[in-house]
Amino acid sequence: MKIRLLVVCLMIIVGSTLSAPVLAEDGVQGMLVYVGTYTNAKSKGIYAYRLNADTGALTPVGLVAETRNPSFVITHPNGRFLYSVSETNSTGGQPGGAVASYTIDGRTGGLTFLNQQPSGGAGPCHLTLDREAKYLFVANYSGGSISAFPLAGDGSIGPSTAFVQHQGSSVNPGRQKEPHAHGVYLDNSNRYLVVADLGLDRLLVYGFDNQKGTLTPNDPPFAAVKPGAGPRHFSFSADGRLGFVINELDSTMTAFSFDQSTGSFKELGTVSSLPPGWTGRNSTAEVQVHPTRPVLYGSNRGHDSIHVWKIDPKSGQLTSLGIESTQGKTPRHFAIDPSGQYLLAANQDSDSIVVFKIDSESGLLTPTGNAVEVGAPVCVAFVGSTGN
Numbered sequence: 001m002k003i004r005l006l007v008v009c010l011m012i013i014v015g016s017t018l019s020a021p022v023l024a025e026d027g028v029q030g031m032l033v034y035v036g037t038y039t040n041a042k043s044k045g046i047y048a049y050r051l052n053a054d055t056g057a058l059t060p061v062g063l064v065a066e067t068r069n070p071s072f073v074i075t076h077p078n079g080r081f082l083y084s085v086s087e088t089n090s091t092g093g094q095p096g097g098a099v100a101s102y103t104i105d106g107r108t109g110g111l112t113f114l115n116q117q118p119s120g121g122a123g124p125c126h127l128t129l130d131r132e133a134k135y136l137f138v139a140n141y142s143g144g145s146i147s148a149f150p151l152a153g154d155g156s157i158g159p160s161t162a163f164v165q166h167q168g169s170s171v172n173p174g175r176q177k178e179p180h181a182h183g184v185y186l187d188n189s190n191r192y193l194v195v196a197d198l199g200l201d202r203l204l205v206y207g208f209d210n211q212k213g214t215l216t217p218n219d220p221p222f223a224a225v226k227p228g229a230g231p232r233h234f235s236f237s238a239d240g241r242l243g244f245v246i247n248e249l250d251s252t253m254t255a256f257s258f259d260q261s262t263g264s265f266k267e268l269g270t271v272s273s274l275p276p277g278w279t280g281r282n283s284t285a286e287v288q289v290h291p292t293r294p295v296l297y298g299s300n301r302g303h304d305s306i307h308v309w310k311i312d313p314k315s316g317q318l319t320s321l322g323i324e325s326t327q328g329k330t331p332r333h334f335a336i337d338p339s340g341q342y343l344l345a346a347n348q349d350s351d352s353i354v355v356f357k358i359d360s361e362s363g364l365l366t367p368t369g370n371a372v373e374v375g376a377p378v379c380v381a382f383v384g385s386t387g388n
Contacts (some may be wrong), residue, residue, distance in 0.1 A: 176200070329349035
């Protein structure tokens with residue numbers, strides 16, 4: 001009887017070990033990093049890693065949520081919750097994608113599903129939180145729309161408090177026949193939501209009521225980029241006075257000044273994201289300002305690189321510092337850790353996350369030699385950082 005009981009206990013322990021995320025070697029140390037993917041033969045959902053702050057090494061935790069196309073993930077600043085899109089055209093037999101919430105187990109890195117809500121449109125592709133982390137915003141790429149959702153104290157997502165359907169088109173017949181909301185961003189004052197719409201060649205601006213969760217078109221309602229540029233993602237400077245939009249279709253970066261009292265933009269200039277003379281096929285993807293330095297990063301898909309610029313804090317002028325290969329194919333996204341020491345590049349088409357060290361003076365990138373394999377990675381998120 002004792003032997004039988006011992007065997008049963010061992011089976012339970014082994015089964016629990018196999019189903020639970022694997023701890024880092026030191027048990028708890030290392031910042032948690034989550035990776036959103038396109039699910040396919042190599043990927044089943046959201047994966048987690050721990051980043052060693054001394055070496056830049058990533059220790060795999062494992063698959064922490066099996067879900068369909070969690071192509072963009074963000075974490076709550078309190079480190080307790082994670083939010084994900086389900087980038088699909090239908091959910092539960094209804095048209096449109098979804099947004100989902102999870103609790104984070106800080107010890108194991110595991111995720112526990114809380115709930116989900118319809119995103120309001122097809123192909124949700126980007127998320128952000130307001131500055132008080134009371135509301136979640138989603139951009140629906142295929143639907144050309146945006147939605148806002150209140151967040152409960154337990155991290156769950158409430159029914160939508162705002163929905164805006166964009167209208168219009170631009171000059172590229174293959175990509176701009178209709179609106180394509182590609183990114184959502186709150187300004188430093190928490191009063192304005194900025195939306196990069198690739199199909200309209202516009203940065204649309206909405207007044208945000210953080211008590212009601214409503215959105216109202218600003219006056220002026222948008223800033224335009226060059227026709228056919230295709231604005232994709234956007235990043236504010238640390239002080240909120242400057243903004244930078246990376247344009248997917250013509251591989252450029254446009255700098256703006258931002259009036260925080262009126263929510264209006266003024267274009268300051270546009271530069272190429274590619275090296276002089278390069279003529280291959282390319283489309284840009286992610287853009288981020290360094291958290292503590294006047295340095296800007298933008299990724300190229302095709303050239304497969306990250307361009308680094310110095311930002312003039314007064315004029316907003318961009319000066320190229322260099323271009324670094326991402327050592328993989330199609331860097332769809334990258335993220336800078338909250339300390340500003342490391343940049344992690346997600347190479348979608350070579351199934352890899354590559355870690356770069358950020359020079360403390362120049363902001364330039366140096367490969368650390370650390371990389372991990374994960375199927376079709378399209379987003380990287382650090383715990384405790386809402387990122388872009």
